[in-house]
Amino acid sequence: MVSQSGEYALRAVLHIAQQGGPTTAESVADAVAAPRNYLHKVLHVLVRHGVLKSLRGRTGGFSVAVPLDTLTLHAVVAPFDAIPSRQRCILGRGECNEADPCTAHWHWKAVADSITKFFRSTTIADLIEGRRAPAGQGVMVVLGGGEP
Amino acid sequence: MVSQSGEYALRAVLHIAQQGGPTTAESVADAVAAPRNYLHKVLHVLVRHGVLKSLRGRTGGFSVAVPLDTLTLHAVVAPFDAIPSRQRCILGRGECNEADPCTAHWHWKAVADSITKFFRSTTIADLIEGRRAPAGQGVMVVLGGGEP
DNA sequence: CCTATTTATCATTTCATCATGACAAAAACA
DNA sequence: TGTTTTTGTCATGATGAAATGATAAATAGG
Numbered sequence: 344m345v346s347q348s349g350e351y352a353l354r355a356v357l358h359i360a361q362q363g364g365p366t367t368a369e370s371v372a373d374a375v376a377a378p379r380n381y382l383h384k385v386l387h388v389l390v391r392h393g394v395l396k397s398l399r400g401r402t403g404g405f406s407v408a409v410p411l412d413t414l415t416l417h418a419v420v421a422p423f424d425a426i427p428s429r430q431r432c433i434l435g436r437g438e439c440n441e442a443d444p445c446t447a448h449w450h451w452k453a454v455a456d457s458i459t460k461f462f463r464s465t466t467i468a469d470l471i472e473g474r475r476a477p478a479g480q481g482v483m484v485v486l487g488g489g490e491p
Numbered sequence: 492m493v494s495q496s497g498e499y500a501l502r503a504v505l506h507i508a509q510q511g512g513p514t515t516a517e518s519v520a521d522a523v524a525a526p527r528n529y530l531h532k533v534l535h536v537l538v539r540h541g542v543l544k545s546l547r548g549r550t551g552g553f554s555v556a557v558p559l560d561t562l563t564l565h566a567v568v569a570p571f572d573a574i575p576s577r578q579r580c581i582l583g584r585g586e587c588n589e590a591d592p593c594t595a596h597w598h599w600k601a602v603a604d605s606i607t608k609f610f611r612s613t614t615i616a617d618l619i620e621g622r623r624a625p626a627g628q629g630v631m632v633v634l635g636g637g638e639p
Numbered sequence: 640c641c642t643a644t645t646t647a648t649c650a651t652t653t654c655a656t657c658a659t660g661a662c663a664a665a666a667a668c669a
Numbered sequence: 670t671g672t673t674t675t676t677g678t679c680a681t682g683a684t685g686a687a688a689t690g691a692t693a694a695a696t697a698g699g
Contacts, residue, residue, distance in 0.1 A: 400696025548666025
């Protein structure tokens with residue numbers, strides 16, 4: 344669902360966001376239980392993608408570069424994993440659209456939609472504040488029973 | 492979400508189920524667009540797991556070993572991919588249960604449930620018949636808006 | 640200016656998945 | 670019986686993600 348790197352990224356951002364100022368990679372590595380050198384690279388990728396900003400030197404470290412309620416899980420994970428943005432056929436036919444659906448298309452669509460929605464609408468702020476979901480962004484996914 | 496091997500397995504079973512009698516690995520490889528030798532191994536794994544049965548020799552091939560409306564996608568994919576059966580924390584804390592939930596737990600739970608439900612309740616028969624979902628097994632997943 | 644601290648970058652290793660190729664075992668059929 | 674067709678099994682090679690290790694560049698503080 345989400346790669347090891349993506350998971351590190353998610354946990355790292357969550358940790359950094361909860362600290363006050365710049366957080367060192369070492370501190371993050373401990374909190375996330377990730378190998379330091381490897382985490383370093385992950386953090387740097389997030390910097391290049393504008394998710395984090397970094398400061399070198401003695402008082403340096405990483406901090407979040409954008410408002411937390413603006414930062415979606417998708418934005419954090421995207422550099423490492425391709426979360427299905429367009430409809431990805433579970434049977435892997437490559438192309439699978441509404442006009443020419445595969446046998447599993449409709450079955451899978453509802454699930455895929457809920458995954459996409461989750462990553463694109465949930466923010467880091469949502470997770471930290473422990474809210475159950477962003478208000479006013481409710482979406483209902485209905486599996487089974489009932490026609491189109 | 493599902494590995495290459497798991498995808499091959501799914502498409503292979505779907506193809507075999509639609510043929511009348513035993514289907515040769517060669518025929519399946521063509522239909523599935525998978526490398527023959529590799530597919531061979533995938534099919535054999537499915538045989539060992541009781542999903543398919545095989546017959547050697549001139550009139551041999553693979554056929555489905557169980558009733559199609561009994562065969563869930565989970566059963567087909569499970570030998571290759573671990574579909575989250577128990578609650579798997581998206582933050583990868585390993586253990587993440589209701590009693591000691593992580594910050595993302597409730598957010599992720601609804602999505603994870605829908606995925607699990609999809610793989611465990613959808614059968615090969617459902618896909619072949621093009622039904623939208625097994626009747627009477629509807630499940631509603633609500634994201635956002637509203638309290639527990 | 641020097642030194643400690645921290646991020647940035649590169650080269651290399653490990654590992655699982657995917658894939659290829661060759662050969663053995665069984666079964667049908669002439 | 671022997672030949673062909675099929676599955677079964679093993680050994681080996683690519684490939685990419687994950688992880689490791691070493692070194693360079695920047696920055697703050699004494």
